[in-house]
Amino acid sequence: MSVATRDMAVHSPRSGNQALLIAGPTASGKSALALALAEQVGGVVINTDSMQVYRDLRIITARPTADEEARVSHRLYGHVDAAVNFSAGSWVSDAAAALSEACAENRLPIFVGGSGLYFKALTRGLSAVPPIPADIRDGVRARLEQNGVEALHAELRKRDPESAERLKPRDRTRIARALEVVEATGRSLTDWHRDGLPPLLPPGEFTALFLAPEREALYARIDARFEAMLAASALQEVIALAARRLDPLLPAMKAHGVPALIRHLNGELTLQQAAEIGRADTRHYAKRQFTWFRHQLPEFEWVAPEAAREWLSAVIPRASA
Incomplete structure (x- = not known):
């Protein structure tokens, strides 16, 4: 993030607005919930989900429909191509602009999503890792494909022992990331994390809730939604994505359901098997979201979905108007 963007993030005019954060x-x-509230109070819905930024994946990431996006202002949905390795730092830069615009228009910014890292960057700040040149990133990934993850982990152990010790030896994505950072900057990720950027929303400038449904009911909704996605042409969406032959390490290629459906397209799985893997992966992700928010962002108020509107009316006066 540039110095100019960082300054805008810290000094954006608040116009009396308190941002609302809806996670879960x-x-x-x-x-x-965000859509209904934005319609009621004249708010702006700002995407805080790392997969819903990709324009290639509207259906399988459960992005708002075109009709829903037309009802109120939505920002940062589907604005990134799947070939882009979109990072939390890139999202923070875009979110700073969206937040500034909402405040200048005196509209309630409603950040909504399930990506804990994005919410943490929003409220706690972010490490100051600079952009990685494409040739270095491509070189590291070429070595990963040619030599395997074990070789890259051994290389990382020599160049950044602290990161190598912290990472699992077969964590392809994080090992590649740590190695490209040290190769591009000469400094470890740990060093960069010590020199962080300030939060866009410091304490006192936001209200935050975490929707916490009953687990079994949530898992049933996940399963039903995945079937609905397939009925709504999610497979065709993945066919179009697979035809681009993108790097499998790109974030968009790892969206829940995408890897299994690509394996189905390659003849490795039946559609039924791929769907079950997609459903299971999504259920496991939901479980991790509960754990992550509980430990990483305890300032979020946990609220049952059926009680959320009443809770919001108590903390945001406009929500009860």
């Missing part, structure tokens, strides 16, 4: 596990009803 996948399929918990976050988007519907």
